[in-house]
Amino acid sequence: MKIATWNVNSLKVRLPHVLDWLAANQPDALCLQELKCENKAFPLAEIEATGYQAVFNGQKTYNGVAILSKKPLADVTLDIPGFADEQKRIIAGTLGGVRIVCGYFPNGQAVGSDKFAYKMAWLEALTAWLxxxxxxxxxxxxxxxYNVAPEDRDAHxxxxxxxxxxxxxxxxxxxxLGLGLTDAFRLFEQDERSFSWWDYRMMAFRRNVGLRIDHLLLSAPLAEKCSACFVDKTPRKLERPSDHAPVVVEIAS
Incomplete structure (x- = not known):
């Protein structure tokens, strides 16, 4: 099974990139974040034309998450149950016995700010639900x-x-991680300064000044079968790219 995650920073703008990436890579599931579109504006017809299904949880201008999959998802959940939140940041579904949770974690703005307090409360609620x-x-x-670079080596x-x-x-x-999850990326030897996000400014991508903030955490049964995890920088090199690159995990059946 191949599962990928990608903050597209506006699905409307990046839809051609997403469609091309799906055709070239054929993941079983692609988790998208920062759709920036309401559900009524979600490009379902274009995605279904590629042979993929979609479940989505969107809002106007900000946030929004979706899971695209080759087969229908079961037991779809929107938002963190029991956590009052107007921001659309979570969607989950089950594919072939694997529960896929797609999240757009709060940015937090600055340590000590109200937005940072929201981020920490959100993370606590997510952890309890998971x-x-x-x-x-x-x-x-x-x-x-995740909007978190977990170690020093994950930040330039x-x-x-x-x-x-x-x-x-x-x-x-x-x-x-204490729930029994494993960072799939760190199961394998990786290049130094491996990142998944680069600012649009100051030629950050060209200079590889970035952060690794896009993650795939696996429960123990999946971590044992994980055969690869990597960042695909190809879409970041395109015209008008997202500032994030897809991260892909492969799990043996």
Whole structure:
């Protein structure tokens, strides 16, 4: 099974990139974040024309998540149950016995801000919900833009902003690992300074000044069967790209 995650930073703008990437890579499931479109504007017909199904949870201008899959998803969940939130950041579904959770984690803006407090409360609610999900479905993937670079090696040394690399954020990431999840990317030897996001400014992509903030965490049964995990930089080199690149995991059947 091949599962990918990609913050597209506007599905309307990046739809040609997404359609081309689906055709070239044929994932079983592609988790998308930052759709920036309401459900009524979701390009379902164009996606279905490629042979993919789609479930989505969108809102105007901001946020929004979707899962595209070759086969229909079962038991679809929108949002974190029991957590009051107007922002559309979570969608989950089950594919071939694997529970796929797609999340667009809050940015947090700045440590100590109201948005940072929201981020930490959101992460706490997510972790509590996933604990129950894992008890019910041992095969689980948590895919998405986490807006957290979990270790120093996941941030370019020139990164001076405290957000995304602060101790509270990294502790929250460790709490997710503490549920029994494994960072698929770190199961394999990777190049130094491997990132998934690069700012549009100051030629950051060309200079490889970035962060690794897009992750695929796997439950133990899936981690044992994981055969590859990598960042696909190809779409980041296109005209008008997302500032994120897809991250792909391959799991043996």
């Amino acid at each position: 604990k129950a999900e894992l008890a019910a479905t041992p095969q689980l993937v948590l895919a998405g833009d 040394p020139d990164w001076k902003d405290e957000i995304h690399v602060s101790v509270p954020e990294r502790d929250a990431f460790k709490a997710l």
